[in-house]
Amino acid sequence: MAAEHSGLSPAAAEELAARYGSPLYVYELARVRAAYADLTDALPSPCRLYYSLKANPHPDLVAELRRCGARAEVTSRGELASALEAGCRAGELLYSGPGKTPGELAEAMHRGVRSYSAESFGDLEGIGAAASTLGVTAGCVLRINAAGAPGSAGLRMTGSASQFGFDLDTLLAAPDRLKVPGTRTVGLHFFPLTNARDEESLRAELVQSIRTAAQLRSSLGIELQLVDLGGGFAAPYAVPGERPRYTGLRKGVSEALDEWLPGWREGAPVVAFESGRHLVGDSGQLLCTVTDVKDSRGTLYAVLDTGINHLGGLSGLGRLLPMAARPVRPAEGTEADAVRATLAGPLCTPADVLGRGVEMPGLAAGELIAFPNVGAYGLTASLLGFLGHPAPAEVVMDGGEVVTATRLALRREAAGAPATTPLPSRS
Known part of the structure; x- marks a missing residue:
């Protein structure tokens, strides 16, 4: 469910990202x-x-x-x-x-x-x-x-x-x-x-x-x-x-x-x-932004403002690749100019890769793109606490209207006394 295949129009996706920030999960x-x-x-x-x-x-x-x-x-x-x-x-x-x-x-x-x-x-x-x-x-x-x-x-x-x-x-x-x-x-x-x-x-x-x-x-x-x-x-x-x-x-x-x-x-x-x-x-998509495009020894990298801390934390083990994203609003005439890129996140580890060889038309820094079909095993199945980046906001929509907009937050709190209940016998 990339933006063009969902009930979310490119204009609506751009407006939500402007209002709630990028990266952003949207559920319909x-x-x-x-x-x-x-x-x-x-x-x-x-x-x-x-x-x-x-x-x-x-x-x-x-x-x-x-x-x-x-x-x-x-x-x-x-x-x-x-x-x-x-x-x-x-x-x-x-x-x-x-x-x-x-x-x-x-x-x-x-x-x-x-x-x-x-x-x-x-x-x-x-x-x-x-x-x-x-x-x-x-x-x-x-x-x-x-x-x-x-x-x-x-x-x-x-x-x-x-x-x-x-x-x-x-x-x-x-x-x-x-x-x-x-x-x-x-x-x-x-x-x-x-x-x-x-x-x-x-x-x-x-x-x-x-x-x-x-x-x-x-x-x-x-x-x-x-x-x-x-x-x-x-x-x-x-x-x-x-x-x-x-x-x-x-x-x-x-x-x-x-x-x-x-x-x-x-x-x-x-x-x-x-x-x-x-x-x-298929109810969810992750909107995110390309922050940089670079060529490294013949491999084109699109660096995103999201990574395995927000999507597919097991991708570092090679379990969930490949993933693919598409521009929310591809520029006219860019299909013929599509390139293959590695989609990398902002984390300080080479494991932070969301896709390799992903065909991306009109790839440019500042572009809003969407990962489709991530309503399941998305944010809460990811390495949310790794490197301390804030979680994406999560917006729930119905009939084109925003129902709720919330953000998960990790916080440190005082630990209680250890449980004194004895473990049951495992004989």
Whole structure:
């Protein structure tokens, strides 16, 4: 979603940058609504859809998805605070992720969160200890590290040695360890891969998870109130492009649910999915300014006022390249004069590169350019504190109007006394 492909006109982009400064993130709520509608149309009905705040915890985006009908999936105190600020009910949140500490579990319980994804027996015991302290019961879905379907595409999250989820053999060998005071096992949680553009591979993964859920219900003798099949729904990142449409997914997954989990249409079990990047990825763009153009030993560099501290912090590891930007308002007749440049940021490290060999028409210092499709894994997935540059402002727009304009700020504060709560047994 470069400026010319979004609802944001070049004039509007320039006006926003003049008002709020460069670099600047801009999110468009209309695109969030469109993504939610497209994804729910592609999924079996009825189902529950969780928004994974790790993609972007901005409260305005979370609130818009809540209004659309999504629930929130959180993995930290910060994401929990954002979800509650956005108006999400604590009792409808799903708290997941490995490494939950006694302190964050105690806070989540105090705030009213009662649904958790347990990643291991130790994690389950920690959830139970926090719940028992308050005299409440936490409903837990067991995250499963199962074998993947053959021919899968995307980044695998499970299926091999992993910090995520119960290994099937470990779980099946000790089902009695699921009887943890303060917890009740209410279902299963799968998330075998992420960012899968190939619909057939994604369908195969979901069907495999459905079969595994039915088999585990029988083997473990557990009640399935909720089966969270995860997601894996893709979106382009920091390059032009459109979200994939999963037009054939609903039929194949619904048929598998009818075969293996009959009763799902009546909510027994409730079937859930998760999405982060697919729901918000194409809602955002990063506007920034070229501060210098230089040739170094035959390589053309465009130095920007933004870098890996604001976008794609993992680019320093080579994970997220290539990225691409385009002028917000390319000068007439410059397409024929396009050059290939390395897009470098302002940080004092050679790792601060956002793209190599990016074709840029009419490249010049002072030019406003835009990185498209960065509504997910943008600012909060970056090296925000590195070198101390201020964060970009974040502007949320709806129908051409600015809804909010805010800026994240890092600040040093006094540390509290160390927690005295003993760690639960991890035997």
